[in-house]
Structures are given as structure tokens and as C-alpha cells.
Amino acid sequence: MFQTQSDIRRLLASSGLAPRKRFGQHFLVDRNLMQQLVDAAELDRDDVALEVGPGTGSLTGLLAERAGLVLAVEIDEAIAAVARGATAGLPNVRWLLTDALESKSRLSPRLLSEVLEATAGGRRLKLVANLPYDIATPLVLNLVQGASPWSRMCFTVQREVGDRLLAECGESAYGLASVLVAVLADARRIARVPRQAFWPSPRVESVMLRLDPPPPSRPRPIDPVAFGHFLRAFFQQRRKTIARIAANHAASTAVIGAMATMQLDGKLRPENVSPDTWLRLFDAVAASAGRC
Numbered sequence: 001m002f003q004t005q006s007d008i009r010r011l012l013a014s015s016g017l018a019p020r021k022r023f024g025q026h027f028l029v030d031r032n033l034m035q036q037l038v039d040a041a042e043l044d045r046d047d048v049a050l051e052v053g054p055g056t057g058s059l060t061g062l063l064a065e066r067a068g069l070v071l072a073v074e075i076d077e078a079i080a081a082v083a084r085g086a087t088a089g090l091p092n093v094r095w096l097l098t099d100a101l102e103s104k105s106r107l108s109p110r111l112l113s114e115v116l117e118a119t120a121g122g123r124r125l126k127l128v129a130n131l132p133y134d135i136a137t138p139l140v141l142n143l144v145q146g147a148s149p150w151s152r153m154c155f156t157v158q159r160e161v162g163d164r165l166l167a168e169c170g171e172s173a174y175g176l177a178s179v180l181v182a183v184l185a186d187a188r189r190i191a192r193v194p195r196q197a198f199w200p201s202p203r204v205e206s207v208m209l210r211l212d213p214p215p216p217s218r219p220r221p222i223d224p225v226a227f228g229h230f231l232r233a234f235f236q237q238r239r240k241t242i243a244r245i246a247a248n249h250a251a252s253t254a255v256i257g258a259m260a261t262m263q264l265d266g267k268l269r270p271e272n273v274s275p276d277t278w279l280r281l282f283d284a285v286a287a288s289a290g291r292c
Contacts, residue, residue: 001061005029024132030197041128053132057083104138124151145224153211162207176235182275185211234270258284
């Protein structure tokens with residue numbers, strides 16, 4: 001089912017279509033890298049593979065060979081018609097024509113409903129996708145924060161986004177996304193993906209990442225979504241010290257009190273506070289002031 005660049009060109013041309021920048025359509029045409037992505041997911045018939053941005057269905061077919069069900073989510077109805085034709089005859093592929101996101105802070109209710117139905121029998125949810133650049137970060141962070149239970153995520157993403165997701169405290173790319181991933185997942189880079197691995201070639205290089213749920217022994221925030229809101233209030237003002245930001249926080253009394261109890265240096269900037277410290281600060285504030 002793998003499609004070469006020539007295959008994709010022919011499929012699109014036969015329908016009078018071309019890649020659309022609006023939807024970030026860059027098709028992965030490197031067979032080895034696509035196979036590496038599929039292998040990393042370790043799919044079996046108890047898995048539901050969630051593919052967001054399936055394009056012409058090249059990856060979709062490979063996922064269908066291993067997963068019990070493939071949920072293919074595509075916003076572009078024209079290209080979805082091409083992909084449905086290319087994957088005709090695969091009974092375990094379910095197409096969902098919708099935007100995966102209702103907003104940057106929320107997944108599509110329709111997508112969530114489909115995922116809930118697909119996993120109702122105990123199947124595991126695994127995101128396996130060549131993600132469109134524009135939605136990659138909010139999609140991954142929504143899943144990480146528990147919008148729907150997940151078992152693994154394997155995806156390609158713009159290198160800059162990958163750097164942010166994997167960044168450690170003190171690094172220039174470290175931010176809200178880095179903290180959420182560090183606290184709520186185990187993440188690692190699978191491979192670097194050069195521009196030439198896609199058609200049409202994007203202007204930037206990509207990376208392939210794998211995220212797994214953290215071990216049960218790792219501390220988790222009381223409310224992962226509220227934790228994200230708490231972090232956003234600080235990282236939106238990352239040039240300020242955390243003491244200045246705390247002074248204007250909606251729960252300033254609780255935040256300042258928790259910082260004092262933890263002996264947290266108020267002169268630090270958000271990027272100099274470790275994920276573990278952010279989690280302890282959030283839990284302390286949540287315990288004293290209610291949900292942040």
C-alpha cells in the first residue's frame with residue numbers, strides 16, 4: 001500500500017488535485033522512514049490507530065495491515081475521496097471528515113466520540129501519523145493532557161516543534177509544551193526526517209517522535225488541563241521573573257504562599273524552573289486555593 005512520489009502525483013492528477021498549503025500537505029514518500037514509524041507503534045489487532053492527516057492513504061494502508069481499526073481523520077474532503085479510493089477494500093479503516101481540533105485547547109467533539117466508541121471494547125488508542133504542522137502541537141498536548149486515554153503516540157513533526165516537546169529546563173526551546181510532555185509522558189526521538197523525505201518538500205526538516213504514558217509511580221497533576229492553564233499564565237510572560245508573574249496571577253496569594261513554602265527563588269524565569277518544581281508548585285496552589 002506504500003505510495004511513491006510518482007504514485008501520489010498520479011492519484012492527485014487523476015482527480016485534478018494538487019497539494020494544498022492551507023492544510024499543510026507534505027506527503028511522506030520515504031519508504032524506510034514510514035516503515036520505521038509503523039514499527040515504532042508496535043500495533044496489533046487490539047489497537048485503534050488514530051491517523052490525523054492521512055493524505056492519499058499511503059500510511060493508512062500500512063496501519064490497516066496491523067491495527068484492529070484505523071481512524072483516519074481528514075479535513076480536506078477532496079483528498080479524502082482520493083485516499084478512500086486508494087484504500088478501498090480495507091474493512092478496518094473508518095474515515096472521519098472533520099477538523100481534529102475544535103479549538104487550540106480542545107479536540108473535536110466528533111473525534112472524541114468516535115475514539116470513545118472505537119475503544120469501548122478495551123482496545124488501546126495509538127496516534128500514528130505524519131502530522132500536519134499547523135495542528136501538531138495542540139493535538140499532541142490535548143491528548144497528553146488526557147482528552148482521551150492513549151497508549152502510545154508515534155508521529156512526524158516539524159523539527160522546531162520536536163525540539164520544544166523534548167527540551168529540558170534551561171534550554172532555549174523549553175516551555176509549556178516541554179513541561180507538559182516531561183510530566184505527562186515519556187518522550188524520545190525516533191529519527192530525523194530530512195526535507196527530501198516529503199513531497200512537496202517543506203522548508204524545514206522534521207523529526208519522528210515516540211511518546212508513551214509515564215509509569216504509574218510518577219507523580220501527576222491533580223488536573224492535567226488546569227495544570228496546562230497554570231503553566232500558560234507563566235510561560236506567556238517568560239521574560240518576567242516568576243515573582244512578578246505570581247503577583248498578578250488570578251490566585252496570587254496562593255501562588256506566592258506556595259513559592260515561599262517551597263523556598264522557590266522568585267528571581268527565576270519560567271524557563272529556569274524544572275518540570276518537577278512546576279508540578280509541586282501547581283499541586284500546592286491547587287490544594288490551598290482550589291482548581292487554578
